[in-house]
Amino acid sequence: MPNPQSTVRLRPIDLAREHGLSTQAVRNYEADGILPAAHRTPHGYRTYTPRHAQALRAFLALLPGHGHPTATSIMQAVHRADIAAALHFIDESHAQLLDDRRTLRAVEAALTDLAPAGPTRGDTFVGPLARRLGIRPATLRTWETAGVLRPTRDPHTGYRVYTEADIRDALLTHQLRRGGYLLDQIAPLIAQVRTAGGVAPLEATLHDWHTRLTTRSRALLTGAAALHTYLDQYSYVGGSAR
Structure with missing residues (x-):
């Protein structure tokens, strides 16, 4: 059953403004698989949904604890519907800590x-x-x-x-x-x-x-909470969000 929020349409600037980002950064995140692929209007303009906004929140929350490469790998795995791989990356960060x-x-x-x-x-x-x-x-x-x-x-x-x-x-x-x-x-x-x-x-x-270790540990918890919220709201079945 589709998520009722999926009918809400957001522009790149709507996602960017919340975090003080540029619209190009949002587009780059989508291109890198950090965000799920955006819908396109008949004129080719990107439109996003609350799912994309939540994905961006999760990624930005993961960054301080995991660093950019690992946070990227986590979100890419999530959007491949490979949750086991995403959790593996998270476990590796905790093991390193x-x-x-x-x-x-x-x-x-x-x-x-x-x-x-x-x-x-x-x-x-x-x-x-x-x-x-x-x-x-x-x-x-x-x-x-x-x-x-x-x-x-x-x-x-x-x-x-x-x-x-x-x-x-x-x-x-x-x-x-x-x-x-x-x-x-x-x-x-x-x-x-x-x-x-x-x-x-x-x-x-x-x-x-x-x-620094305490700060990183707290950051890992914050990132885990944001990712849990994203996964809980948007279940991945067969490679796509429900």
Whole structure:
């Protein structure tokens, strides 16, 4: 049975004005499959319905939590009547958010474990540092190749020399590696510690990280609510909305 709202006709400007968009943006969204295909008048003008308006609301609500590519994929799947694929994209975003939360907890745990160690007793060489961490010297050299560590060289012997800051970075790297994190995931954090001049200044960064994760989590909920409303109002059967 057709939705009674489907008889209401809207112009591109009607959809655009609600969200401060241009009419070209609305047409682009339709062309990309974010909105269902518009009806055309005998003169070729696009006409939309409340279904299109609700689809646009759902897409714009999905954007902050999922980002443009995933939000687009979700709406395209919905308009193919492939709800399973749409939900798969949503699940992937939630899984990524959960992984980000786990990474944050691992970083916080590593920093906590690092703090009681206190200051080191000056510079050291690769052998003593490797023994302290319980790893092979070759592992320290691998970390250096990955850009995680930056030891200097003794001008007379050419041996690697690890300063107190290098030792701090090695301890933090060791903790994160034990947590299962890859070197390319660890390197940006170590760079931030190095730039900040130590662990303490990272408290503000970690707080901001928590805030951003919370904001994204709320955005995912908002997007899910808008998409649920759209799906609830316009059931997809056989590739078309009822």
